[in-house]
Amino acid sequence: MIKVVNLTKNFAELKVLKEVSLQIKPKEVVVIIGPSGSGKTTFLRCLNGLEQPDVGSMEIDGIQVDAGMLDKEKNKRIREIRQHTGMVFQNFNLFPHMTVLQNIIEGPVTVKKMSVKAATKLGEELLLKVGLANKRDEYPSRLSGGQQQRVAIARSLAMEPKIMLFDEPTSALDPELVGEVLNVMKELAKEGMTMVVVSHEMGFAKEVADRVIFMSDGQIVEQGLPEEIFVNPKAERTRKFLNQILK
Amino acid sequence: MDLVLQEFPLLLKGAYYTLLITAVSMTFGLIIGLLVALARITGNKVLSGLARFYVSVIRGTPLLVQIFIIYYGLPDVGITFEPLTAAFISLSINIGAYLSETFRGAIISIPKGQMEAALSIGMSYSQAMRRIILPQAARVAIPPMGNTFIGILKETSLVSVITVTELLRASQLLISKHLVVMPFYIAIAIMYWVMSTGFSILLGKAEVKLSKAY
Numbered sequence A: 001m002i003k004v005v006n007l008t009k010n011f012a013e014l015k016v017l018k019e020v021s022l023q024i025k026p027k028e029v030v031v032i033i034g035p036s037g038s039g040k041t042t043f044l045r046c047l048n049g050l051e052q053p054d055v056g057s058m059e060i061d062g063i064q065v066d067a068g069m070l071d072k073e074k075n076k077r078i079r080e081i082r083q084h085t086g087m088v089f090q091n092f093n094l095f096p097h098m099t100v101l102q103n104i105i106e107g108p109v110t111v112k113k114m115s116v117k118a119a120t121k122l123g124e125e126l127l128l129k130v131g132l133a134n135k136r137d138e139y140p141s142r143l144s145g146g147q148q149q150r151v152a153i154a155r156s157l158a159m160e161p162k163i164m165l166f167d168e169p170t171s172a173l174d175p176e177l178v179g180e181v182l183n184v185m186k187e188l189a190k191e192g193m194t195m196v197v198v199s200h201e202m203g204f205a206k207e208v209a210d211r212v213i214f215m216s217d218g219q220i221v222e223q224g225l226p227e228e229i230f231v232n233p234k235a236e237r238t239r240k241f242l243n244q245i246l247k
Numbered sequence B: 001m002d003l004v005l006q007e008f009p010l011l012l013k014g015a016y017y018t019l020l021i022t023a024v025s026m027t028f029g030l031i032i033g034l035l036v037a038l039a040r041i042t043g044n045k046v047l048s049g050l051a052r053f054y055v056s057v058i059r060g061t062p063l064l065v066q067i068f069i070i071y072y073g074l075p076d077v078g079i080t081f082e083p084l085t086a087a088f089i090s091l092s093i094n095i096g097a098y099l100s101e102t103f104r105g106a107i108i109s110i111p112k113g114q115m116e117a118a119l120s121i122g123m124s125y126s127q128a129m130r131r132i133i134l135p136q137a138a139r140v141a142i143p144p145m146g147n148t149f150i151g152i153l154k155e156t157s158l159v160s161v162i163t164v165t166e167l168l169r170a171s172q173l174l175i176s177k178h179l180v181v182m183p184f185y186i187a188i189a190i191m192y193w194v195m196s197t198g199f200s201i202l203l204g205k206a207e208v209k210l211s212k213a214y
Helices: A040-047 A071-083 A100-110 A116-129 A145-157 A175-190 A202-208 A226-231 A236-246 B002-006 B008-042 B045-059 B063-077 B083-108 B112-120 B125-162 B167-178 B182-212
Strands: A002-011 A014-024 A029-033 A055-060 A063-066 A085-088 A163-167 A194-198 A211-216 A219-224
Touching: A002 A040, A014 A040, A014 A055, A014 A219, A029 A040, A029 A202, A040 A055, A040 A163, A040 A194, A063 A071, A071 A085, A085 A145, A085 B112, A100 A116, A100 A145, A100 B125, A116 A145, A145 A163, A145 A175, A145 B112, A175 A194, A175 A202, A202 A226, A211 A226, A211 A236, A219 A226, A219 A236, A226 A236, B002 B008, B002 B182, B008 B045, B008 B083, B008 B125, B008 B167, B008 B182, B045 B083, B063 B083, B063 B125, B083 B125, B112 B125, B125 B167, B125 B182, B167 B182
Parallel strands: A029 A194, A029 A211, A085 A163, A163 A194
Antiparallel strands: A002 A014, A002 A055, A055 A063, A211 A219
16 A cells, blocks of 8 residues: 655755655554654655655555656656545644635545535535534634544545545644544544554554554664564664653 | 815815726736735746845835836837826836735745645645635735725825826816915815725724634
């Protein structure tokens, strides 16, 4: 489903990603952990074309993108990738000038040229799924963080993606609101969505992740089943990091 | 006072031209301003360089000089305009430069995450601009736009020098006809003030309505 080869990204002098290679199978749920500055968010953003790698290539759902491609061709392919990849951001990034329902149907109507009627039906189903059917006509500013994030997930799902990318989806939330967002994500995982999640939610990782990846200094240090990584990490750096966040 | 009332139709005609010039140049100024702002933000080096040069020249020279160049200067190279047309053109070009700065600031003020979210659901850059960024930027731009609008309403008086009979020139014609000064100038001052205040109230209402939206 996702195949990444030698992805390298520099911000000026700083090497953020150093030849990262990775394969993810359909329906797999992968959780990426690592200290801040380890490159995990940059890696995720590369998968959605929000960052452009300097070297390397990736193939997502059959669409190949090489760092060395001509911009025009590359941009076309990235846009294609985005149409079947959903992205959920740390800060939700809902469109504040649109109601909850308008946020959700914006993609289908503007990008896929779906009729407003059909999109509204889809939007209502998705709102039911994330448990916010009664909020359809509210503006995002009236919702709690957890509700906003669930709307953001519904907005991504409205494009009927095959892959969902989550960039620290619960980091900006008050602790008591984290559960409702994780529950929606668990539901998605159960339904067989391919998911790549940058998150430090250990409970979530243990329960639904097929694989946990530990990144540090722009590299994948180690990866394996959640219990392997959490209980018995091989690398010293992983152990140190886990000690710090589990304290 | 009687004189003013007696000549009021002429003054009203002047006020009509003042409003007409304001409305036309504001409309074209809006279009120019938006295009120039987009050119500066998204255009290539040449385009954004040109846009920056335009803004710098217009903001760095007096409006009166711009009006003279367009009305008296351009005929030297074979381009001649009617006074009213020259007024429309010079004011539109002038407002465009100021509004482009307003729009640019408003567009830049929209958080980066908005563009990213729009792109991530598969929108093209221009779809994201049109559907997500510009509607939000418009809200930010409305109050400073109102200031420009009222400013230009008053600056239309400058085109009296190229014989457009707007409010100021209407009063000057009447002054030389009747050889009375004060009543006419007071009368047009009041008229300018009434028009500006009217616009302020309208803009205030638009602002309240827009901020209610979310």
